Amino acid sequence: MVSQRFQPDTPVDEERRESVFGRRAGERMLHRLVELGIALSSEQNISKLLEMILLEAKDICNADGGTLYLVTEDHQGLSFQIMRNDSLDIAMGGTTNKEIPFPPLPLFHEGQPNLNNVASAVFHNQKVVNIADAYEEQSFDFSGTKSFDANTGYRSKSFLTVPMINKDREVIGVLQLINARDDADEVHSFPVSLQPIIEALTSQAAVSLENQQLIAAQKELWDALIQMLASSIDDKSPYTGGHCQRVPEITKMLVGEACKAEYGIFADFDLSDDQWYELHVAAWLHDCGKVTTPEYVVDKASKLETIYNRIHEVRTRFEVVRRDAEIKYLKRCLDGADEAVAKAEFEEELALLEEEFAFVATANVGGEFMEDADVERLHQIGERKWTRHFDKQLGLSPVEALAAKANPAARPPVEEPLLGDLVEHQVGKYNRGELYNLSIRRGTLTAEERDTINDHISVTIKMLESLPFPRKMKNVPEIAGGHHEKMDGTGYPRGLKRDEMSIPARVMAIADIFEALTAADRPYKKAKTISESLRIMSFMCRDHHIDPDLFELFLRSEVWKSYAEQFLLSTQIDEVKIEDYLPDPALLSDR
Structure with a gap:
């Protein structure tokens, strides 16, 4: 008697077993699609994403080759993105870094949909096309395929062409597989049973691809906006043009060297792709607060400059005083005075006026330092009197008129000082007094104007902290807002010390200091050579103003040289011996 365990299967048992096997195969395929969907949704690199789509579809159908097209920006063609063919050992596009040399497939001919090509027809009809043998197909033009086969010795036979349709029912690409193979490596038609699976894959892929394209477009827009803002700040002042664009270059160079270094504070330092982008944004926006800084403060190239250089007003007064002296001389002659004596006294007065105006004009330009004696002489010159004959309360703006009404001027004619610090010179927090400004000891900025310049970093931090940066970019305000801090805590605006700041x-x-020192577009200083700039920075390092480890890396890696070759004038590039500027080893971190 035969054991029941080894009895042959009945037809019902065979059917049940095939059903179980089929169900299990379907479950495995479903599981694979779920895993693939997760992978597609997490992939952020578009080239890798496209490659994954094609390779997975190719693997599911055991296809010999395949091409993935994307719709061009003008929606007039299908551009080749990925090409693979196992038999011909072709791998182009995607991560291969090999460009595909073929032009986009046209979607239209003379304004009408191109339905001759199978890929473009699939785009227009939004339907899958499964072709058993291209050489026997009459509905589409395969002359290009046949020409390709003739040149390569290949035989293109079966085609499965699938539209990639996004959630808005728009075709954003086309996936085409070529030559399905069986286990014996024989080419056959693509099984109809696999079409729903490939359609599901392309549907998932289309959504993932569109999401990544939207993210890429948003990133491109964001980059364009921050660069537009930086450029507008540079364009706001003809004297700081390019600063916001050059500082990021130095920053990225030096951070790159810090990532490569494997000693000291750099041993565990590295940046991910997200952190590199965070740095990119911070560097471009490091001076965004300057958008609120008055132009006349940013551009102030002389002490009396506001919207224009007020030395012209002062010169006009000197002209009036000169004319008064000439009138006095002529009146004396008419009154019978000794003409020779009167003329000598007149010429002496003219010489003094010319010398005094030259002194005032020179003081207006600004310099390294103004002595006490020079300030005293300015006040002496300012005490000269000139006579005003016209009402200075006429022709005022509404704001000026209100201030004049609160502090009415004496009615003309009236004698006034040649140089004055008058009530109308108080404008908000700014003192535009002529003597006050001409007496600036160093440079061209008053204390209030310097505070305004310095305040741009506080505004920068405030602006950046108000933006809803994603978690991956939360450090942008800290990176951008620290470029005026000093390692000893004496910087601004927060007085941070070295250990409180990121690398x-x-x-x-x-980067900010080196760019400022070497910039050739500043009105208030001459562009310094590399050696002059590095010497100043070595003093700043010694005084604990800049990080000694980073400054040493800046010198040894020759970031200064790479930057100079790209951005500095040839006259600024001189001989440099970095040993002359290296920090004292005692200042450096343990190695």
């Missing part, structure tokens, strides 16, 4: 923030301080 990228400390890098930005060095």
